[in-house]
Amino acid sequence: MTAKKDAIEKELMNMLKVKSEKLLIIAAAVWLLAGINILRLGVIAITETELVAALLAVGVVVTFLLFHMMFAKLVGKQSNRIRAYGNEPTCAFAFFDVKGYIMMAIMMGGGIALREFGIIPAWIVAFMYTGIGSALALAGIGFFIHYLKRGKSLTCPVTKKTRLA
Numbered sequence: 001m002t003a004k005k006d007a008i009e010k011e012l013m014n015m016l017k018v019k020s021e022k023l024l025i026i027a028a029a030v031w032l033l034a035g036i037n038i039l040r041l042g043v044i045a046i047t048e049t050e051l052v053a054a055l056l057a058v059g060v061v062v063t064f065l066l067f068h069m070m071f072a073k074l075v076g077k078q079s080n081r082i083r084a085y086g087n088e089p090t091c092a093f094a095f096f097d098v099k100g101y102i103m104m105a106i107m108m109g110g111g112i113a114l115r116e117f118g119i120i121p122a123w124i125v126a127f128m129y130t131g132i133g134s135a136l137a138l139a140g141i142g143f144f145i146h147y148l149k150r151g152k153s154l155t156c157p158v159t160k161k162t163r164l165a
Helices: 002-015 022-047 053-083 098-116 122-148
Strands: 017-019 089-091 153-155 162-164
Touching: 017 022, 022 053, 022 122, 053 122, 098 122
Parallel strands: none
Antiparallel strands: 017 089, 153 162
16 A cells, blocks of 8 residues: 555655756746736725835835846745756646745735734735835746746846856
């Protein structure tokens, strides 16, 4: 019975393996979809707040720039890590490392808790989620660009930093 169970587990693990370059597409899809969802929540919060439009716009831009710089660095680092896998088939969930999954869980859990328990006002949700969502979506596009231009150099249009894709 153990040999049969081991064979089933091995087959299941093989089903979850993809070419390592495809991890960049998986990362792009996950980050883009997460970004769009958070951006959507931010836009909903904007419609529910009476905050002055100019103040809201400044908040969105500042939040976007701060998180874009953080996420751009993370996209480069994770793309380098994925590239280091070479051509070996890799687990489809390896688009993040353990630290990345922990950070994602903390950010998601914290964001949901802050919003659902009303710990932060709607106007903060409005500009934070809109800025973070935009930066996350752009990070998803960044992963896709890394996939398209793998092996070539690319320059971030926002930070002007050049790195290997």
